[in-house]
Amino acid sequence: MATGRRSLEMTVSYHDIVRASGLLEGIVSKTPLVKSQTLSIICQAEVHLKLENLQYTASFKERGAYIKLASLTPEERAKGVIAVSAGNHAQGVAYNAKRLGIPATIVMPKNTPYTKVRHTRSHGAEVVLEGNVFAESLEAASKIQKERGLTFVHPFDDPHIIAGQGTVGLEILNDGADIDTILVPIGGGGLAAGIATAIKARRPDIEIIGVETKLYPSMYEGIHDLPLSGGGVTIAEGIAVKQPGGLTLEICKEKLDDILLVEESSIERAIQMLIEIEKTVVEGAGAAPLAALLDHHDRFKGKKVCMIVSGGNIDTRLLAQVLMRGMAREGRLARVRIEIPDVPGALATISSLIGDAEANIIEVYHQRHFYDVPAKQTDVDMVLEVRDTAHAKQVITKLTGAGFGSRLLGNTSLD
Numbered sequence: 542m543a544t545g546r547r548s549l550e551m552t553v554s555y556h557d558i559v560r561a562s563g564l565l566e567g568i569v570s571k572t573p574l575v576k577s578q579t580l581s582i583i584c585q586a587e588v589h590l591k592l593e594n595l596q597y598t599a600s601f602k603e604r605g606a607y608i609k610l611a612s613l614t615p616e617e618r619a620k621g622v623i624a625v626s627a628g629n630h631a632q633g634v635a636y637n638a639k640r641l642g643i644p645a646t647i648v649m650p651k652n653t654p655y656t657k658v659r660h661t662r663s664h665g666a667e668v669v670l671e672g673n674v675f676a677e678s679l680e681a682a683s684k685i686q687k688e689r690g691l692t693f694v695h696p697f698d699d700p701h702i703i704a705g706q707g708t709v710g711l712e713i714l715n716d717g718a719d720i721d722t723i724l725v726p727i728g729g730g731g732l733a734a735g736i737a738t739a740i741k742a743r744r745p746d747i748e749i750i751g752v753e754t755k756l757y758p759s760m761y762e763g764i765h766d767l768p769l770s771g772g773g774v775t776i777a778e779g780i781a782v783k784q785p786g787g788l789t790l791e792i793c794k795e796k797l798d799d800i801l802l803v804e805e806s807s808i809e810r811a812i813q814m815l816i817e818i819e820k821t822v823v824e825g826a827g828a829a830p831l832a833a834l835l836d837h838h839d840r841f842k843g844k845k846v847c848m849i850v851s852g853g854n855i856d857t858r859l860l861a862q863v864l865m866r867g868m869a870r871e872g873r874l875a876r877v878r879i880e881i882p883d884v885p886g887a888l889a890t891i892s893s894l895i896g897d898a899e900a901n902i903i904e905v906y907h908q909r910h911f912y913d914v915p916a917k918q919t920d921v922d923m924v925l926e927v928r929d930t931a932h933a934k935q936v937i938t939k940l941t942g943a944g945f946g947s948r949l950l951g952n953t954s955l956d
Contacts, residue, residue, distance in 0.1 A: 551788050553700045555742035558707035558735065561608045565708055569604050570596055572709075574716045574847065579818045584834050587845040589718055590819065593709060594827055594853030598632040598660070600779075601732060601851050602696075605705030606633035609694050610641050612701050618643045623691040625649070625682040627778045628657030629852050630696040635666035646691065648682040650674060654778070654856035674772075676783060697731030698786025707735025713847060714743055722841065724830035725849045727751040727760045727800065728780035730789030732851060737796035751793065751800040752829040753780060754808065760785045760793055761800040776808055776859070777825030779852060807832035812855070813867035824855040868926070874903070875925045875933040880946035883919045891921070894943055898936045901926040922950065 572592050580588040593601040610622065621644030624634040631647040638645035645666040649658060651673055662668050671681035686693050695702060709732065713723070723740065727733045730751075737749045753761055757771035763785045771783040785793070793800075811828035814835075815821050830848035834841055868874045881887040888907070895902055906922040927933045933949065940947040 551700050553703045553707070553734065553738055553788070553792065555738060557700065557704040558711055558739045561604075561701075561704040562708045562711050564608060564611055565604060565705070568607055569708075571712055572596065574713060574718055577819060580814070580831070580834075583814075584838065584841065584846075586834070586841045586843060587720075588834070589720060589845070589847040590821075591709065591713060591847055591849050592821065594821060594823055594850050598629070598636050599853040600629035600633065601706060601709055601849075602626075602629040602633035603636055604633075604708050605699075605702035605731060605735070606630065606694065607637040608705035609699060609701040610634070610637050610643060613643070613692060617692045621645060621689070621691050622694050623648065623682055623686050623689075624694040624696065625678045626696050627781065628653050628661070628854055629779055630694075631661045631666070631668075632657065632664065632854070634694050635661045635664035639665045646685060646689075648672075648678045648685065650678050652774075652778075654854070654859065656856050657854050660854070674781075674783065695786070697729030697734075697782075698788050699731075700788065702731050703735045703738070703789065703792070705735070706732045707739040709849065710736035710739030714740065718847065720747065720845045720847045722748045722750065722844050722846045723849065724750050724752055724801075724833055724846060726777075726780050726826045726829040726851050727753050727785075727793070728757075728782040728826065730760050730785045730793050732849065733760070733797060734789040734792035736849070738792060741796050748798045749796065750833070751797050752833040753800060753802055754825075754829065755802045755804060757781045757783065758800075758802050759783055760790065761802060763790045764794045764797070764800065775825065776805055776812075776863070777829055779824055779826030779854075780829065801833045801837060803829055803832040803836055807836050809863050809866065810870075811835065812860070812863050815850070816860075816864070821850070822853045822855060822860065823850055824852045827851045827853060872930040872933065873927060875900075875927050875936070876950040877923050877925055877933075877937065877940075878948055878950050879921045879923065879940060881919055881921055888921065890943075891940065891945060894939055894945075895923075895925065895936060898932075898939045899928075900932065900936045 577588045623646045625648040647666045648669045651670050672678035725733045733751045754777045756773040756775045775781050808825050811831035815823045827850045904924040937947045
């Protein structure tokens with residue numbers, strides 16, 4: 542189960558990917574490659590989206606999982622398989638194991654979003670929550686594997702897995718889209734290695750650029766022979782891998798043209814834009830390519846770019862938080878403190894004034910005991926939905942003009 546070394550028989554060719562594509566016929570969706578008119582205008586590039594979040598398990602991972610499971614001997618199938626994953630690989634293995642009648646055990650980090658745990662269990666797999674990071678979960682999986690004699694299905698460092706993921710690149714080629722650049726998220730590197738192998742075999746002129754979060758730059762560091770430094774809590778847990786695979790590192794080092802690192806805030810912004818503009822739900826890893834496009838605007842200006850939207854398994858509570866934080870950053874949410882006399886009807890009057898100003902009240906905090914205000918006065922904190930910063934200031938002016946002292950609170954987009 543080691544990830545750091547490549548054995549002599551481990552290799553992936555274009556023909557392996559073509560064979561994998563044949564095996565996947567009718568098994569996985571040939572996901573659409575669509576041009577985004579709005580993102581093209583915003584980014585000043587021709588932007589195409591390869592929507593792997595539309596797979597049944599909402600991720601590209603089921604491609605490689607099926608190819609690996611289909612390669613097992615009858616004996617291996619009977620004993621069962623074990624995998625370790627933050628979620629998408631887990632679902633891919635569990636779903637395909639159920640279809641093929643193979644018992645599956647999945648070890649997942651304790652902090653895996655609940656939606657991924659629930660979906661994995663729904664496919665009939667035994668889920669074991671162990672470890673806080675991939676390495677700790679991998680250690681737990683190794684122990685279970687030895688105890689039960691199971692076959693380990695690696696999330697990325699396996700030629701069958703890489704060949705399966707490479708079918709994404711083959712589909713892009715077969716769609717005949719006129720592109721010159723592909724942006725692909727990188728965790729352990731299985732998707733990037735597979736796509737690069739497929740694309741470079743037929744179109745070596747197409748630039749393949751990997752994208753990692755700055756918190757987990759493992760492939761970037763591996764390619765540049767730098768010490769591995771990954772760590773921290775990221776919104777892109779699907780690519781939060783501390784160490785790339787041995788095989789994936791060799792392939793990426795040979796075939797990738799570059800790797801870009803992106804900030805967490807940029808990934809958040811990309812998630813928000815994809816749901817608001819394209820009406821598509823994307824997890825952090827799947828939004829990383831758009832984050833790179835936004836952060837490196839000048840580099841891609843005028844290019845024909847394909848972004849691999851790798852998955853859409855984002856926790857609904859986290860998605861709600863991302864959207865609300867995005868509205869706050871853009872000045873579409875304002876926190877306001879209003880001084881009102883502690884008399885009947887005062888709050889109703891303020892509500893009417895805010896409504897007349899065409900703002901919407903989201904939250905109200907009415908506190909008369911703890912603020913340092915006169916006994917016959919109270920302060921009310923409100924979160925308002927507004928059009929923009931100028932609109933928020935208009936609401937403040939209207940409230941102040943009606944005799945209610947008002948000011949904006951702690952929102953850097955409005956201060």
